[in-house]
Amino acid sequence: MFEQFIKFCLVGGSGVFVDFGITWVLKEWCRLNKYIANSIGFICAATSNYLLNRIWTFDSHDPEIAMQYLRFIGISVIGLLINNAVIYLLNDRLKLPFYFSKLLAIGVVTFWNFFMNYFFNF
Secondary structure, three states, rough: OHHHHHHHHHHHHHHHHHHHHHHHHHHHHHOHHHHHHHHHHHHHHHHHHHHHHHHHHHOOOOOOOOHHHHHHHHHHHHHHHHHHHHHHHHHHHOOOOOHHHHHHHHHHHHHHHHHHHHHHOO
């Protein structure tokens, strides 16, 4: 399990770049609401993370790819709610910088995503 968690975190690290990149473009360039931009970035990262985790982290050969992806996205959507709640608390309430709050939120959600996927998806 420890090796898989390390792989999961490495995959998640690549997802951070996808997430932050898309969020930044949508929030700063397109001037979308920060929660909408954050949600789109998060879902894009979750999709790339699913593919990498399926192939590398968990070496899954489950033929029900669509169902596995939907479970992964379902777990990620709950993670997104946690993510947005942490951002709301840290950025809106405690007035910490948005991207710092987002980084801390990702840290919190990493544990949720790993254990839920480990026990219920892969």
